[in-house]
Amino acid sequence: MSRRTSDISPGRAASLSRHRTFRWNDGVDVNVYEAVETCDEGLLWYRWSHRFGDSGGRGDEALQTFDAFLQDGPLRAAPAPTVAAIRAWIAANVADT
Numbered sequence: 001m002s003r004r005t006s007d008i009s010p011g012r013a014a015s016l017s018r019h020r021t022f023r024w025n026d027g028v029d030v031n032v033y034e035a036v037e038t039c040d041e042g043l044l045w046y047r048w049s050h051r052f053g054d055s056g057g058r059g060d061e062a063l064q065t066f067d068a069f070l071q072d073g074p075l076r077a078a079p080a081p082t083v084a085a086i087r088a089w090i091a092a093n094v095a096d097t
Contacts, residue, residue, distance in 0.1 A: 018093055022082050023048075034076065038089060042066050045075050066094050 018038075025033040031050040036043050042065040046058050064075040070090065074083055 020089055022078075022086060024079055024082055034078065036074075036076075036078070036082075036086065038086075038093070043069055043075070043086070066090050 021035055021037045023033050023035045033048050034045075035048055036045045038044075042063055044061060044063055046061045048058050062075055069075070069086065074086070078086075
């Protein structure tokens, strides 16, 4: 059974609604992309594949704190506009940055 928004606590729903997922690919293989999701703990970096079998789905996950991103830059290579959008999201949504 899937969860409905009404099944989630108001605080959790507010937290989920402010988060974003940023995705990009190499422009050649549309079945595979890199992504980073904002979460309460920081930035969750991962790779996603639409291929069937063992190579499909989400993989190679790594969590980076917002502070580490702001100080050291992205954990993985990402397009400059994506990095700028992540910085803007952090500035608008994370206190004490």
